[in-house]
Amino acid sequence: MSKETPQVGLFVTCLVDLFRPTVGFAAVKLLEDAGCNVEVPPTQTCCGQPAFNAGDRLSTVDIAKSVVTAFESFEYVVAPSGSCAGMLKKHYPTLFEDEPVWAARAEKLAAKCFELVSFLSDVLKVETVSASHDGSVTYHDSCAGLRELDVHDQPRQLLASVTGLDVIEHDTANVCCGFGGTFCVKYPEISTRMVSDKTAAIVATGATTVLAGDMGCLLNIAGRMSREGHDVSVRHVAEVLADMSDRPAIGAPADRRS
Amino acid sequence: MEPKSLQFHDNVAAALKDAPLQQSLSRFQTGFTVKRAEAKALLPEFEALRDESVAIKNHALANLDHYLLKFEEAVVASGGVVHWCADGAAARETVLRIFREDDVKSATKSKSMISEEIGLNEFLEDNGIEPIETDLGEYIIQLAGETPSHVIAPAVHKTREEVSDLFYEHHQKYGVTKRHEDVPELVDEARQLLRRRFQAADAGITGANFLIAETGSVVVVTNEGNADLTEVLPRTHVVLATIEKVVPTIADASTILRVLARTATGQEYSTYTTFATGPRRADDVDGPAKFHVILLDGGRSELLGSEFKDILRCIKCGACMNHCPVYGSIGGHAYGWVYPGPLGAVLNPGLIGIDEARHLPGASTFCGRCESVCPMRIPLPDLMRRWRERAKEQRLAGWRERRGLAAWSFIARRPGLYRPMSRVAARMLRGWSRGRGRLASFPGASGWTNGRDMPAPEGGTFMAQWAANRDASRPASGGRP
Numbered sequence: 001m002s003k004e005t006p007q008v009g010l011f012v013t014c015l016v017d018l019f020r021p022t023v024g025f026a027a028v029k030l031l032e033d034a035g036c037n038v039e040v041p042p043t044q045t046c047c048g049q050p051a052f053n054a055g056d057r058l059s060t061v062d063i064a065k066s067v068v069t070a071f072e073s074f075e076y077v078v079a080p081s082g083s084c085a086g087m088l089k090k091h092y093p094t095l096f097e098d099e100p101v102w103a104a105r106a107e108k109l110a111a112k113c114f115e116l117v118s119f120l121s122d123v124l125k126v127e128t129v130s131a132s133h134d135g136s137v138t139y140h141d142s143c144a145g146l147r148e149l150d151v152h153d154q155p156r157q158l159l160a161s162v163t164g165l166d167v168i169e170h171d172t173a174n175v176c177c178g179f180g181g182t183f184c185v186k187y188p189e190i191s192t193r194m195v196s197d198k199t200a201a202i203v204a205t206g207a208t209t210v211l212a213g214d215m216g217c218l219l220n221i222a223g224r225m226s227r228e229g230h231d232v233s234v235r236h237v238a239e240v241l242a243d244m245s246d247r248p249a250i251g252a253p254a255d256r257r258s
Numbered sequence: 259m260e261p262k263s264l265q266f267h268d269n270v271a272a273a274l275k276d277a278p279l280q281q282s283l284s285r286f287q288t289g290f291t292v293k294r295a296e297a298k299a300l301l302p303e304f305e306a307l308r309d310e311s312v313a314i315k316n317h318a319l320a321n322l323d324h325y326l327l328k329f330e331e332a333v334v335a336s337g338g339v340v341h342w343c344a345d346g347a348a349a350r351e352t353v354l355r356i357f358r359e360d361d362v363k364s365a366t367k368s369k370s371m372i373s374e375e376i377g378l379n380e381f382l383e384d385n386g387i388e389p390i391e392t393d394l395g396e397y398i399i400q401l402a403g404e405t406p407s408h409v410i411a412p413a414v415h416k417t418r419e420e421v422s423d424l425f426y427e428h429h430q431k432y433g434v435t436k437r438h439e440d441v442p443e444l445v446d447e448a449r450q451l452l453r454r455r456f457q458a459a460d461a462g463i464t465g466a467n468f469l470i471a472e473t474g475s476v477v478v479v480t481n482e483g484n485a486d487l488t489e490v491l492p493r494t495h496v497v498l499a500t501i502e503k504v505v506p507t508i509a510d511a512s513t514i515l516r517v518l519a520r521t522a523t524g525q526e527y528s529t530y531t532t533f534a535t536g537p538r539r540a541d542d543v544d545g546p547a548k549f550h551v552i553l554l555d556g557g558r559s560e561l562l563g564s565e566f567k568d569i570l571r572c573i574k575c576g577a578c579m580n581h582c583p584v585y586g587s588i589g590g591h592a593y594g595w596v597y598p599g600p601l602g603a604v605l606n607p608g609l610i611g612i613d614e615a616r617h618l619p620g621a622s623t624f625c626g627r628c629e630s631v632c633p634m635r636i637p638l639p640d641l642m643r644r645w646r647e648r649a650k651e652q653r654l655a656g657w658r659e660r661r662g663l664a665a666w667s668f669i670a671r672r673p674g675l676y677r678p679m680s681r682v683a684a685r686m687l688r689g690w691s692r693g694r695g696r697l698a699s700f701p702g703a704s705g706w707t708n709g710r711d712m713p714a715p716e717g718g719t720f721m722a723q724w725a726a727n728r729d730a731s732r733p734a735s736g737g738r739p
Contacts, residue, residue: 012721014670017719018680018683018715018719019715020716021719021723024724025720025723040724042673042721042725044721045671045676048670051670053624053643054655055643055646055648055650056647056650056667059663059671062671063670143625143626144624144626174627175625176623176625178623180622180623180624180625183620183623184705184706187270187620187621188706188708189271189274189709190270190274190584190588191623192708192709194583194584194587195709195710197583223696223713224711226710227698227710227711251713251714253693253694254693
């Protein structure tokens with residue numbers, strides 16, 4: 001392998017793996033187009049956030065150890081998700097206060113973990129993508145990506161290079177959509193209220209598509225859009241950047257291509 | 259105050275259906291957040307001031323015993339008295355004793371969250387002493403028989419119509435004959451009535467935004483000036499403060515004051531920012547004859563020695579709840595005890611126990627907006643998560659939730675199990691959706707599907723497809739670098 005070829009371990013994320021492999025393949029395409037060699041460690045399952053946020057530190061530590069082991073030999077670890085990348089980058093190091101060897105390994109891993117779009121922009125210095133998408137989109141800033149990893153300008157910069165695409169902002173782009181992992185099923189009325197505020201703001205922009213960088217948000221928003229009967233497509237930003245928006249949108253029927 | 263936090267789900271259901279509350283909440287949310295952003299943009303050193311404020315508070319907390327003693331020394335030197343009270347009961351009894359000794363029949367009050375914590379108003383009334391709230395918001399909720407729903411805007415949950423009704427109902431006995439609707443008219447009506455009460459009161463009770471160790475001064479900020487009239491007009495001034503309010507110097511208080519009002523309301527300073535030091539001196543034109551400070555522990559020293567100590571940096575600005583989408587949906591009363599919003603989610607469990615308050619740190623998406631605006635950089639989501647760990651240790655979640663988490667953890671740690679199970683799940687959900695791309699319902703998912711459809715998976719998992727592609731295109735999996 002040439003020294004200039006970044007060696008990337010793809011952290012697929014459990015939701016992409018289960019619900020929308022297209023996003024994983026879009027991530028691979030974007031990384032390979034940018035000159036990376038991409039491997040997918042086969043033992044990965046989940047970053048452990050569900051356990052972490054439920055207060056189950058022991059399970060989180062176990063899962064974190066297997067993630068560290070599976071990924072630490074790569075030059076970079078990239079995830080199409082701000083919350084999963086944030087988990088690896090910001091929270092894993094805090095799990096090993098009384099295990100200094102693991103703490104060091106987690107720190108080393110954290111230093112090379114990135115959310116996908118910010119990796120393309122900030123590390124690989126990608127400024128444009130070859131993609132086209134006819135129509136207007138609005139962008140939802142997933143909380144963890146925004147506040148833990150400073151993902152904000154990068155997706156907008158790359159979207160600006162997509163032919164035919166217009167970005168229309170909604171005022172509450174940085175307000176939580178109400179997913180929050182198990183929050184959405186433990187406190188469903190609050191969650192439904194929050195996601196309804198989000199869909200109302202999205203619909204008010206007139207955009208035909210909403211994009212975000214996290215599957216949790218996207219499933220939540222798509223589910224509410226569908227229940228409310230709106231005709232707004234929901235996609236992961238990677239799909240549009242990788243020129244894969246010909247597939248059915250999230251929650252859309254199999255024959256729909258818009 | 260009697261906690262109602264355990265009935266959180268019921269509180270939330272009621273709040274979401276409460277039309278006047280929802281109307282108030284939608285109005286209030288864009289106000290404070292926008293104002294803070296504007297104030298921040300105008301002050302280049304805003305972030306540096308946050309960092310300095312954090313350092314000041316951390317230092318004070320790390321040396322709290324020293325600064326509390328210094329504070330007491332300075333209060334005594336200026337002619338005041340300090341009372342050390344371990345808990346709310348001791349604080350209430352101390353106030354009563356002070357009032358009895360001084361034959362106090364009525365006391366004006368400026369806003370004090372501590373008096374809510376210890377249930378002072380009810381206690382005084384039970385003992386024949388009349389507390390008179392003078393903060394307009396507190397006055398309104400006193401008339402309504404309610405508790406505050408926000409730390410700086412206690413009646414933010416009330417609409418103008420509701421306030422009109424309250425004033426008309428309760429002010430007729432003072433000779434008011436007209437129902438006012440206009441905000442300036444309502445404010446003026448309250449002001450006229452309160453003015454008489456200010457002048458007639460025997461004592462004044464305030465909280466404290468800061469206790470200054472170097473001078474024994476007590477800092478109270480208001481926009482109405484009601485604290486000034488409460489402190490200065492009656493013959494006795496009683497300050498109710500918990501121990502973490504102490505800061506070393508006036509300069510320290512000034513530093514933190516520069517971010518307090520900007521963060522809370524977007525003002526550069528609260529209209530009245532008052533430093534009171536001891537009782538009236540010989541050449542003062544006015545002031546109370548007696549100055550008492552009640553230093554209440556109320557669970558703070560226990561928090562100080564715990565993993566939750568960062569919450570003691572809180573200066574009660576309210577920014578966290580202003581920016582919280584959960585608070586913005588349900589309002590303050592739903593939290594069921596004194597402190598609402600992200601502040602309440604971290605502080606209430608420390609004061610009333612995680613058992614009673616378990617839903618407060620639970621009802622958060624950890625979006626992090628609160629932490630991003632907190633002037634004291636309190637890591638609120640992290641602290642909420644730590645409360646969730648305590649809740650888990652005490653097995654407070656229902657058995658279904660505990661079993662579900664345990665099952666998920668078991669499978670997630672075993673790729674050999676996870677792979678086939680996720681393939682099956684993806685295929686099943688896909689199948690049930692029958693080409694519609696989504697499911698309106700499926701077994702066990704009513705929490706999700708009551709309000710949303712569930713988008714169907716694409717069908718094959720990524721890991722299965724990736725493995726199949728590799729097997730197809732390469733003889734053996736490529737070596738890792």
